[in-house]
Amino acid sequence: xxxxxxxxxxxxxxxxxxxxxxAASGNIFLIDDMGWYRQAPGKQRExxxxxxRAGNPNYRDSAKGRFTISRDNAKxxxxxxxxxxxxxxxAVYYCNAGVGILVEDLLRVLEVWGQGTLVxxxx
Numbered sequence: 001x002x003x004x005x006x007x008x009x010x011x012x013x014x015x016x017x018x019x020x021x022x023a024a025s026g027n028i029f030l031i032d033d034m035g036w037y038r039q040a041p042g043k044q045r046e047x048x049x050x051x052x053r054a055g056n057p058n059y060r061d062s063a064k065g066r067f068t069i070s071r072d073n074a075k076x077x078x079x080x081x082x083x084x085x086x087x088x089x090x091a092v093y094y095c096n097a098g099v100g101i102l103v104e105d106l107l108r109v110l111e112v113w114g115q116g117t118l119v120x121x122x123x
Contacts, residue, residue: 002026002112004095009117016121017083022095022114024076032098032109034071034078038091038119045094049080062088085121092116 008020024031035050049059049069057069068081078095095114100107 002028002099002101002110004097004112004114006093006095006114006117009093009119011120011122012085013123014086014121016085017081018085018119020080020082020093020095020117020119022078022097024097024099024112026099027101028076028099029102029107030100031073031076032100034095034097036069036078036080037094037096038089039094039116040091043091048093051078082119085119087121090119090121092118 003026004022004024006020006022008018010018012018033050033052036048037045038048039045047060048063049057049067051057051069051071059067066084071078094116097112098109099112100109
């Protein structure tokens with residue numbers, strides 16, 4: 001019904017950059033907050049950054065000054081520009097969104113997750 005598809009992951013050297021994209025598709029009425037989470041091997045999933053529909057961002061401390069989250073509401077897409085990457089950023093990155101759909105003229109908001117994209121920072 002609604003899905004999020006991430007792209008842009010890969011292998012990068014320490015100090016390098018990557019840009020992740022996540023596009024939402026389906027029977028979407030509106031999208032509320034969007035965000036990026038990550039899960040490293042053997043660790044719990046953690047928030048990286050979120051952005052409201054109005055474009056207000058929020059970052060985990062380790063991402064501040066290095067990562068930039070943005071969104072294009074017309075394209076139902078959220079981006080994560082990651083600069084100055086280090087090995088501790090290695091993880092599977094997941095896109096998350098609060099997606100509003102109409103069900104019999106009533107608005108329902110669903111929490112939707114993408115399938116994840118692997119980011120590996122290594123020399």
